[in-house]
Amino acid sequence: MHKEQIAFQNESSDSKKKRLSNIISIFQKEYPSTKCHLNFTNPLELLVGTILSAQCTDERVNQVTKELFRKYKTATDYADLKLQELEKDIRPTGFFRNKARAIINCCKVLADKYEGSIPASMEKLIELEGVGRKTANVVLGNYFGIPGIIVDTHVRRLAKRLGLSDKTDPDRIEKDFIELVPENKWTFFSNALSDHGRMVCKARKPLCKICKISHLCPSAELD
Numbered sequence: 665m666h667k668e669q670i671a672f673q674n675e676s677s678d679s680k681k682k683r684l685s686n687i688i689s690i691f692q693k694e695y696p697s698t699k700c701h702l703n704f705t706n707p708l709e710l711l712v713g714t715i716l717s718a719q720c721t722d723e724r725v726n727q728v729t730k731e732l733f734r735k736y737k738t739a740t741d742y743a744d745l746k747l748q749e750l751e752k753d754i755r756p757t758g759f760f761r762n763k764a765r766a767i768i769n770c771c772k773v774l775a776d777k778y779e780g781s782i783p784a785s786m787e788k789l790i791e792l793e794g795v796g797r798k799t800a801n802v803v804l805g806n807y808f809g810i811p812g813i814i815v816d817t818h819v820r821r822l823a824k825r826l827g828l829s830d831k832t833d834p835d836r837i838e839k840d841f842i843e844l845v846p847e848n849k850w851t852f853f854s855n856a857l858s859d860h861g862r863m864v865c866k867a868r869k870p871l872c873k874i875c876k877i878s879h880l881c882p883s884a885e886l887d
């Protein structure tokens with residue numbers, strides 16, 4: 665292990681917060697207009713798109729939802745669908761049987777309990793089928809402007825590489841980030857970290873030599 669990695673491992677919480685604040689400043693210059701990559705025009709579309717995005721790329725979800733959102737506009741439209749019909753519509757996103765069931769059951773509750781609207785509340789959102797904390801935070805942060813830490817596959821990987829969380833469970837990573845990141849930066853930081861993971865800190869081969877935060881990263885490989 666490099667000297668730097670050992671130093672980062674024994675890092676105090678204050679030093680971690682300072683390092684993170686520097687990372688956020690750099691991200692504000694690198695990814696000033698970072699945002700959710702799913703296409704949507706209302707919270708229902710964002711909710712459905714996020715359920716479909718599990719184990720699937722945003723690009724593929726956007727291809728599927730282009731037609732899906734043209735066909736179905738309201739929670740009742742989805743709630744009234746036959747399972748097989750929705751399965752056919754969303755098949756290319758993978759895990760389509762579970763996703764179709766989740767969307768229909770979730771929309772039945774939205775139609776019956778919330779008159780088809782989407783509740784802007786973590787507690788209420790996570791009661792819906794197919795909606796975990798990540799999906800709820802995507803909707804709260806990117807539509808309602810309520811800060812949320814969104815732990816997607818990129819954020820999970822980078823949390824570890826950057827020595828910001830040693831957890832693997834997304835809900836526990838979210839808790840660690842809540843302690844470290846100022847609340848008004850939660851949504852920005854998650855989206856920017858995800859962008860950094862897509863473009864620079866790639867899963868197979870991180871591009872450390874061009875990484876703007878390499879001096880703040882315990883996993884930097886610059887040799």
Ligand code: SF4
Nearest residue numbers: 865870872875881884
């Ligand atoms: S230095 Fe390398 S490992 Fe660290 S964040 Fe940048 S690309 Fe990822």
